[in-house]
Amino acid sequence: MTVRGRIAFVGLGNMGGAMIGHLVAAGYDVRGFDLSPAACEAARGVGVEVAGSLAEALEGADTLLTMLPAGLHVLSVFEEAAPRLQAGALHLDCSTIDLASARRLHELAAERGLLSVDAPVSGGTGGAKGATLTFMAGGSSDALARAQPMLERMGKRVVACGAGGAGQAAKICNNMILGISMIGVCEAFVLGERLGLTHQALFDVASTSSGQCWSLSTYCPVPGPVPTSPANDTYRPGFASALMAKDLTLSQEAARDAGAATPLGHAAHEIYERLVAAGEGGRDFSAVIEFLRRQSDNGEMGR
Secondary structure, eight states: OOOOSEEEEEOOSHHHHHHHHHHHHTTOOEEEEOSOHHHHHHHHHTTOEEOSSHHHHHTTEEEEEEOOSSHHHHHHHHHHHGGGSOTTOEEEEOSOOOHHHHHHHHHHHHHTTOEEEEOOEESHHHHHHHTOEEEEEEEOHHHHHHHHHHHHHHEEEEEEEESTTHHHHHHHHHHHHHHHHHHHHHHHHHHHHHTTOOHHHHHHHHTTSTTOOHHHHTTOSSSSSSTTSGGGGTTOOSSBHHHHHHHHHHHHHHHHHHTOOOHHHHHHHHHHHHHIIIIITTSBGGGHHHHHHHHHHTTOTTO
């Protein structure tokens, strides 16, 4: 395949480390960088060329692709990288960050004559490994056209959501739905246990009735009905509870700024914050069912 220039891929964690491999396999000229020696070593193990510094990763690059934990990290990398990028280069950010930072990145890119796309992902580590991610993309038509071939190598669906920042807006809304729905499914299973229902019976009814949703049918929070769900592997993530708490924080910040009432989003945020505070942030977000069981045992109804 013909490749225009080089991709500097910054952020080789669980998601980025899997995503970059698909670009390499597709024949793209990619150089990765991460501050974590372990992440760099893992990337080298799958054939990724890893740079010793951000400056080295950017040599000859006309695309900067970032997959980082928070807006402040992306802004920091961009500020260091931008002077090394030629006008017309692309910044493609696949991180999940706050909306204000995403919009600021688009502004900074425009000021420097760069194209920019915010394209957060849905699909978790499994989707990153299998190249089945969904990308929610925001940016100009020219920027999206540049980013599309790379995104299609790393995922199965790219949804153009609108102008700069729209990808992050869509991701925040989607994950608020996910956090709320997972708690609802978990509450139903806890209630079903107390009413004498087996997990399989409740699953068989709800998964074919009006209670059906992704949190139930694909990511069932109890072992058995969906063998691939984290519940069958002691809630090893998957999508960690700390990441869900982070995304719900972003949703509530956005809701306050926009003047939107999100009472269930607010409640879900509080529950996941409590889960993280209890030291369970590293477990899959579906492990919230165990938190709800403890509440039931302690008589903490409705709290």
